[in-house]
Amino acid sequence: MHMTALSNNDLGPLRDALTQAGLPVDDLTYSGRQFFSFNHQGVDVGFAGIEGEGAERLLRSLVVLEGQRGRGAGVAVLAAVEAFARREGVERLHLLTDSAAAFFTGQGYQQEDRSLAPASISATAQFKTLCPASATYLSKRLV
Numbered sequence: 001m002h003m004t005a006l007s008n009n010d011l012g013p014l015r016d017a018l019t020q021a022g023l024p025v026d027d028l029t030y031s032g033r034q035f036f037s038f039n040h041q042g043v044d045v046g047f048a049g050i051e052g053e054g055a056e057r058l059l060r061s062l063v064v065l066e067g068q069r070g071r072g073a074g075v076a077v078l079a080a081v082e083a084f085a086r087r088e089g090v091e092r093l094h095l096l097t098d099s100a101a102a103f104f105t106g107q108g109y110q111q112e113d114r115s116l117a118p119a120s121i122s123a124t125a126q127f128k129t130l131c132p133a134s135a136t137y138l139s140k141r142l143v
């Protein structure tokens with residue numbers, strides 16, 4: 001899986017994929033976010049991002065392109081983002097999801113009550129405004 005960092009000028013295809021998947025796009029260009037595209041053997045398969053700084057960060061905007069789903073790309077993209085995060089010194093990743101909680105629990109994420117999220121994670125736009133209160137909160141310790 002080849003991972004490419006995206007600049008703010010390159011976010012169009014990510015925005016389209018997130019819109020199609022019903023995921024938030026309003027804050028993509030704000031500071032403190034890093035987004036990546038992924039391709040496998042020259043074929044674009046999806047995107048993912050990390051938000052925040054320090055040991056606790058938000059995993060966000062993980063999306064596999066519709067024609068590429070169900071073949072392990074999601075697992076491979078997630079593994080690549082987690083490896084990047086470890087190299088950055090991240091100790092725990094956090095996320096909210098409406099529809100893919102079982103995908104993440106299959107990869108070692110644990111569902112928790114939203115009130116247990118660290119303050120820096122609760123303060124993100126996804127937690128405060130962009131994701132519905134019904135979204136499932138999960139986290140995974142990387143180290």
Ligand SMILES: CC(C)(COP(=O)(O)OP(=O)(O)OC[C@H]1O[C@@H](n2cnc3c(N)ncnc32)[C@H](O)[C@@H]1OP(=O)(O)O)[C@@H](O)C(=O)NCCC(=O)NCCS
Nearest residue numbers: 021061062063064069070071072073074075097100102103
């Ligand atoms: C969630 C998503 C990234 C999974 O990508 P994918 O390439 O289809 O996933 P994989 O093929 O790697 O699937 C791995 C496993 O997760 C399961 N899985 C995939 N999507 C799932 C979902 N939405 N809910 C529950 N389980 C799911 C698969 O059945 C598979 O299980 P198996 O190993 O028992 O066969 C993809 O469906 C997607 O882009 N969804 C829309 C965006 C989204 O919801 N993102 C997550 C919030 S940030």
